[in-house]
Amino acid sequence: MNLIDYPRWPSLARESILNVPTDLRSIKLSVEGKVIDYGGEIDSVVITGMGGSGVVGDIINDLCWFWDCRVPIIVSKNMRLPKRLSRPLVIAISYSGNTAETIMSTNEALSRGYPVIGITTGGKLSTVLGSKGVPVILVPKASAPRYGLPALLYPALVVLERFGVASVTNELESGISGIENALKRIDDAVNLAKQLVNSVPVVWVTESRRGVGIRFKNDLNENAKYYSVVSVIPEGAHNDIAAVTTKQVGLKHVAIMGLNDYEGLYEEVLIDVISSFGARPIIIKLEGNTPLETEMYGVTFLGMVTLALAELLGVEPVSTEPIDRLKNLLSERRVFQV
Ligand code: F6R
Secondary structure, three states: OOOOOHHHHHHHHHHHHHHOOOOHHHOEEEEOOEEEEOOOOOOEEEEEOOHHHHHHHHHHHHHOOOOOOOOOEEEEOOOOOOOOOOOEEEEEEEOOOOOHHHHHHHHHHHHOOOOEEEEEOOHHHHHHHHHOOOOEEEOOOOOOHHHHHHHHHHHHHHHHHHOOOOOOHHHHHHHHHHHHHHHOOHHHHHHHHHHHOOOEEEEEEEHHHHHHHHHHHHHHHHHOOOOOEEEEEOHHHHOHHHHHHOOOOOEEEEEEEOOOOHHHHHHHHHHHHHHHOOOOOEEEEOOOOOHHHHHHHHHHHHHHHHHHHHHHHOOOOOOOHHHHHHHHHHHHOHHHOO
16 A cells, blocks of 8 residues: 555654754844734643644644643634634644735734744745744645644654743653554555545544544545545534434544543543444554554554555555646736735
8 A cells, every 4th residue: 555655654754853942042123113022921731733634623622621731722614713812822823834815824824923933844934933033933834734743743742842831851752653553554544445445434533532533534525536524522412413313324433542531431432422323333443552653553554544545446655736726817817915
C-alpha cells in the first residue's frame, strides 16, 4: 500500500520543532499603532486554520480534556475571529500559507492587537507576517497539507509549552511512538477499509477524541473521496442515535473507543443500544499510554484506513480538485484577495 508521507511522520514531527524560536515571549511589536507584547498574560488560545491545518486545533482541544491546560482553547475555522476575546494568543496555521480564510482571520487578530504566531511552509502568510515582524515557524513540506500533520501539530504544542498553557515536551516522544505503532498495522487498516467499501461510514466518537473522528472524516473525504457522518457523544446519543432505525441503505457504523473511564462506559452502552437495532458497529480501540500517544495512534491508523480504501476503490488519494477549484474562484473575488 502507498502510505504517501506517513512513514515520514516521526521525522516530520521531530524536524518541525527545531524551528520554534526560543525567545517567543520576549517579542514586542507595533502593528497598526498597537503594541503587541508576547510576554503579557493570556486568557485563551485561539487556533485558526482550515482543513488539514485546522484539525490541529481539534486535536489540541482533545488533548486539553486530559492535560491540565491553563486556558481554554478556541478552535476557529473561519475568515472571521470569534468576537469578545479578551487576551488571546492566536496560533495561525496554514500548511500552504495561501488559504484566504486563515490569512483574513490572522489579519483581524493583528488589527485587534493580539499576539499571533504563524505555522506554515511559506506562502503569503509567511510573507505578510514576516513583513510585520510577527514570528513565523517554517515547517517541512509534504505531498499535501493533510500529509504534513505532525509538522503543523508539534510546533503548536511547543508554543503552548512556551506560553505556559500546558506541559507537553515530556509527552512528545510518546506521540511519535503512537505513530510508529499505527504504521505497523497495515493489515488491520486494509481489513477495516474492506468493510467500508460501498458504505457511508457513521463514526461514533467521544467528545474528548472528537479530533480523531473529525480527522477520520476529513481523510475519508479527501483521500477516498467519501462522505461520512461524525456523531460526537454524549450529544449524539440524544439525536443521531434515533436514526439507527433508518431505512437508508449502506450505512456502516464505526465506533472509536477511547479510554476506559466514564466516557468509555457511556460508549459501551451506546454500542449496546445501536447493536440492539441491528447496526453491528465496527469497533476501533485507540491504543497508547499517554493522551498524545493515543491521539496520534488514532489519526495515523485511521488515515491509513482511508488510503487503503482509496486503493480498493481505485481512487487517486492526493488530489482534491474541488477544494482547489473553490480556492481559485474565491481568489477572483476582491474581498478574498489576501
Ligand atoms: C489538502 C487539505 C486541505 C487543506 C485546506 C487548507 O491536503 O488537507 O484540507 O488543508 O484546504 O489549506 P492549508 O492547509 O494550505 O491552509
